[in-house]
């Protein structure tokens with residue numbers, strides 16, 4: 001496909017409620033959107049980087065720089081036929097996976113429209129509905145958390161994930177388990193513990209957690225493998241898994257028994273599918289993580305979650321949990337059974353509200369092919 005234009009924007013979107021993890025609080029999102037025009041169609045990609053480099057090394061600003069100055073010009077000069085051609089086009093740029101995913105996912109989005117198939121179909125998805133969970137940030141108090149859980153269970157969500165850190169863990173799990181002995185419950189530490197906390201982490205086993213997500217260093221496999229030997233609770237890796245090779249290493253070393261796949265963290269749909277397949281071939285279940293996305297990222301997560309080995313409920317939840325008004329139509333809705341139904345219309349299945357996007361845009365840049373000088 002001939003790339004006619006690449007437009008990068010930054011949007012400011014206030015979250016309905018602050019989201020607190022062990023590394024900080026997010027109140028306002030600064031989200032980059034890539035809009036790629038080709039042969040009369042428009043593909044959209046959403047950057048999942050945070051405002052600060054504390055989930056990964058990338059941030060909204062680093063992605064802006066890398067897309068405008070490096071990746072955008074490379075893509076503008078190329079003629080990709082498939083989303084899967086992007087890793088090769090971007091091969092001279094190391095890392096910067098969230099920046100790469102922003103563009104690669106927009107090409108997959110375009111390709112699905114060009115082929116007249118749903119994005120889920122293009123990716124090889126097999127599900128009509130996907131199971132959904134919620135990720136609940138650290139709350140100001142336990143009663144606040146209990147009220148929130150009650151609300152999300154009433155809404156139908158199939159799994160509750162609690163963000164945790166030292167001081168907000170076993171006492172919280174105990175209260176929640178006492179009140180709801182049967183629910184699917186998990187936790188996510190975002191690297192808040194160290195191996196010296198292993199005795200304390202063993203206490204988590206008492207609460208029948210579905211998993212403990214990324215308890216130790218954000219870039220580690222070895223210490224997690226030592227910890228997993230001591231825990232009954234399954235470790236799930238999020239931050240550590242950057243690509244298929246990481247997944248293979250983690251599985252081989254038994255650093256985890258479950259993998260969270262995030263499109264941005266692994267660099268886009270191609271690598272996400274590769275991680276999914278590697279895990280599936282080795283009997284390791286996966287689920288789709290969330291990064292407080294707006295509707296485009298959310299629609300892409302839903303399509304990814306339709307792949308066969310996404311057997312556990314993902315952090316893929318309704319637009320209305322995050323935004324007063326989402327940037328797509330229809331918004332993402334979750335049924336009272338805690339499921340999202342996949343659309344079979346061509347592309348992502350959720351139209352972008354361009355007027356709203358324009359209104360929320362704070363900066364915009366058109367990217368052209370690099371002029372080769374000399």
Ligand code: OSB
Pocket residue numbers: 021055134135188190238289290291292293315317
């Ligand atoms: O570790 O899964 C995480 C949000 C920002 C950064 C990291 C994470 C999260 C979430 C939010 O857990 C999931 C969501 O989008 O609801």
Ligand code: MG
Pocket residue numbers: 188190213214238239260289
């Ligand atoms: Mg996580």
